[in-house]
Amino acid sequence: MEKRLKILFSVSLLILAISTVFIFTSMVSGPDESPEEDRIIVAASIMPQKEFIEKIGKEKVHVVIMVPSGADPHTYEIEPRTLQEVSQAPLYFEVGSGLEFELNYMDKIKSVNPDMKVINSSKGLEFIPNPEQGLDDDHGHVHAENEADPHVWTSPRNVKVMVENIYQELIKADPENKDFYQKNKDEYIFELEELDQKIVQEISTKENKKILVYHPAWGYFTRDYGLQQIAIEKEGKEPTPQSMANVIEQAKKNNIKIIFVSPQFSRDNADFIAEELDAEVVLIDPLSPDYLENMLIVLEAFKKS
Numbered sequence: 001m002e003k004r005l006k007i008l009f010s011v012s013l014l015i016l017a018i019s020t021v022f023i024f025t026s027m028v029s030g031p032d033e034s035p036e037e038d039r040i041i042v043a044a045s046i047m048p049q050k051e052f053i054e055k056i057g058k059e060k061v062h063v064v065i066m067v068p069s070g071a072d073p074h075t076y077e078i079e080p081r082t083l084q085e086v087s088q089a090p091l092y093f094e095v096g097s098g099l100e101f102e103l104n105y106m107d108k109i110k111s112v113n114p115d116m117k118v119i120n121s122s123k124g125l126e127f128i129p130n131p132e133q134g135l136d137d138d139h140g141h142v143h144a145e146n147e148a149d150p151h152v153w154t155s156p157r158n159v160k161v162m163v164e165n166i167y168q169e170l171i172k173a174d175p176e177n178k179d180f181y182q183k184n185k186d187e188y189i190f191e192l193e194e195l196d197q198k199i200v201q202e203i204s205t206k207e208n209k210k211i212l213v214y215h216p217a218w219g220y221f222t223r224d225y226g227l228q229q230i231a232i233e234k235e236g237k238e239p240t241p242q243s244m245a246n247v248i249e250q251a252k253k254n255n256i257k258i259i260f261v262s263p264q265f266s267r268d269n270a271d272f273i274a275e276e277l278d279a280e281v282v283l284i285d286p287l288s289p290d291y292l293e294n295m296l297i298v299l300e301a302f303k304k305s
């Protein structure tokens with residue numbers, strides 16, 4: 001009798017163990033998630049693109065980003081591990097606006113993956129001249145992508161175009177799931193339009209239209225929403241004492257009380273100028289992977305300046 005109970009007990013333990021393994025496995029892969037090997041590996045350069053691609057592709061894509069969080073895409077040096085990851089990707093979405101990382105490394109990236117299709121996600125955008133090259137803002141014309149201000153993604157209006165470009169390629173790569181991608185894309189475009197309208201409304205009541213920034217990442221945002229960007233950093237280099245003095249004078253004249261810095265840059269010069277102006281230094285990130293959420297934080301910060 002006791003022996004039969006023992007056997008019964010062992011059998012139920014076994015069943016329990018098997019079902020635990022089964023439940024655990026199904027939790028890991030998720031009920032409606034595509035198996036890893038069925039997902040399209042999509043590569044791109046910077047963190048905000050991760051949201052743009054994932055919002056459209058959701059569980060059908062696996063996004064690989066070249067420039068990691070916290071790194072500066074103007075100076076970042078590619079790592080062998082990242083090259084290994086990109087060698088598996090059939091698609092690469094360039095920002096396409098002359099970002100130094102792409103100017104420096106696209107040839108190398110293509111050489112490890114010659115079959116990969118490289119798509120310019122900025123196709124159709126109107127570039128503004130690169131402030132870091134000292135071109136005249138009012139009369140400068142953009143002749144080549146390396147003359148453009150590369151920070152196109154900081155305006156949600158540009159992102160709408162970039163998202164359309166990404167969508168067009170995803171449906172070419174995976175036409176069977178066109179409806180899925182289209183629905184997701186429409187939802188994300190709607191969210192971007194809501195954000196756009198919110199920015200228009202809330203910036204319109206802002207009195208001081210000038211914004212003081214360390215690194216000039218916000219040129220497209222300020223262009224699209226009627227603001228003006230004053231940058232401390234010039235031509236991608238540390239400011240000289242003379243240019244710092246100019247900025248301080250300009251900021252005083254315009255009664256500027258906030259200096260915006262990006263987390264990718266040292267804030268020493270910004271701290272110095274802040275002291276001169278009795279201003280506050282506020283961190284805003286042009287490269288956050290949570291684009292929509294981050295832009296609301298940026299909007300709040302700009303409103304207060």
Ligand SMILES: [Zn+2]
Nearest residue numbers: 074151215217
């Ligand atoms: Zn930048």
